[in-house]
Amino acid sequence: MNQPAHPDGGVPALLERGRALAAPALRATVGRLAPPMNTVAAYHFGWIDAEGRPAASDSGKAIRPALALLSAEAAGAAPETGVPGAVAVELVHNFSLLHDDLMDGDEQRRHRDTVWKVHGPAQAILVGDALFALANEVILAADTAHAARAARRLAAASRRLVDGQAQDIAFEHRERVTVAECLEMEGNKTGALLACAASIGAVLGGADDALADSLELYGQHLGLAFQAVDDLLGVWGDPRSTGKLTWSDLRQRKKSLPVVAALAARGPAAERLTALLTADAKKTQEEFDDFDEAEFAVRADLIEEAGGRAWTEAEARRQYDTAVAALHRVDMPEQVRNRLTALADFVVVRQK
Numbered sequence: 001m002n003q004p005a006h007p008d009g010g011v012p013a014l015l016e017r018g019r020a021l022a023a024p025a026l027r028a029t030v031g032r033l034a035p036p037m038n039t040v041a042a043y044h045f046g047w048i049d050a051e052g053r054p055a056a057s058d059s060g061k062a063i064r065p066a067l068a069l070l071s072a073e074a075a076g077a078a079p080e081t082g083v084p085g086a087v088a089v090e091l092v093h094n095f096s097l098l099h100d101d102l103m104d105g106d107e108q109r110r111h112r113d114t115v116w117k118v119h120g121p122a123q124a125i126l127v128g129d130a131l132f133a134l135a136n137e138v139i140l141a142a143d144t145a146h147a148a149r150a151a152r153r154l155a156a157a158s159r160r161l162v163d164g165q166a167q168d169i170a171f172e173h174r175e176r177v178t179v180a181e182c183l184e185m186e187g188n189k190t191g192a193l194l195a196c197a198a199s200i201g202a203v204l205g206g207a208d209d210a211l212a213d214s215l216e217l218y219g220q221h222l223g224l225a226f227q228a229v230d231d232l233l234g235v236w237g238d239p240r241s242t243g244k245l246t247w248s249d250l251r252q253r254k255k256s257l258p259v260v261a262a263l264a265a266r267g268p269a270a271e272r273l274t275a276l277l278t279a280d281a282k283k284t285q286e287e288f289d290d291f292d293e294a295e296f297a298v299r300a301d302l303i304e305e306a307g308g309r310a311w312t313e314a315e316a317r318r319q320y321d322t323a324v325a326a327l328h329r330v331d332m333p334e335q336v337r338n339r340l341t342a343l344a345d346f347v348v349v350r351q352k
Helices: 010-029 037-045 063-074 080-103 114-120 121-140 146-173 179-204 207-238 257-264 266-283 286-291 293-305 308-326 335-346
Strands: none
Touching: 010 037, 010 080, 010 121, 010 207, 037 080, 037 121, 063 080, 063 179, 063 207, 063 257, 063 335, 080 114, 080 121, 080 146, 080 179, 121 146, 146 266, 146 308, 179 207, 179 257, 179 266, 207 257, 207 293, 207 308, 207 335, 257 266, 257 293, 257 308, 266 293, 293 308, 308 335
């Protein structure tokens, strides 16, 4: 059996350790699902292909599992203490992805057809529901007297995540969304679960509320930084890296941070962008799907000219600074603080 990479190898080793320690427990947990949900879930996680053959897994960067293990270490516990938290958070995260892909009509995730495209909408809904239920089972079954405390944090984060998705959908039908509203939505949809990942291992390890709350604050702002970078990728990201179509967020008419910030600005570019997006809102999705690449490029250029790209880049840095500052509010091993800071660096400087 291979040993997990030692985290002194930097962020790649931290991520690999998260995968190595959490993946066996995650696979075992998903394997408890009744057929065909176990097979559908295995496809979603990248463990098998659409025909059921073993596949090279591409299940993301493992930021959440890495955070859960570091969180346990921040409380002076062994990293393995955070494994139930890592698995539970990954299950909730993937529950949300399955449902989001269906609601958003996304046909690709991580360079593969999404579950609803391959197995149908009903299976995407059922498997998402099953993963959510498993997450609660896993955390409550953790071998610690603090499982109930951890479960409460997971439940609160899950509720906020769903709140954020509901806000995101509502925004698609509104002509205007403020920057504050967008940040609130993203704080719920992305920040809540990263906040949970960053604190749940510490709770399982017996941390007091002061440490758990500071780690949660770190994760909350890290989530906002992460989402700001993701919003940039949603407009200007390379499809070879993102696994999505070019201009993916523009195609879906998302009110993401670059768009909202650009619309809130003043000047000719903001006015022209407002006129275009107002006209877009009156089109059917079929008409919108007929847009060619040049029309999306015009909108992306106007967002950048109005300052939406620069503002979002600056916001990612501001959220990063706030996240790192939270790590200095409480005592924890300096090595763990440094590793949490390195993970935050990784999030903010991801390939754009």
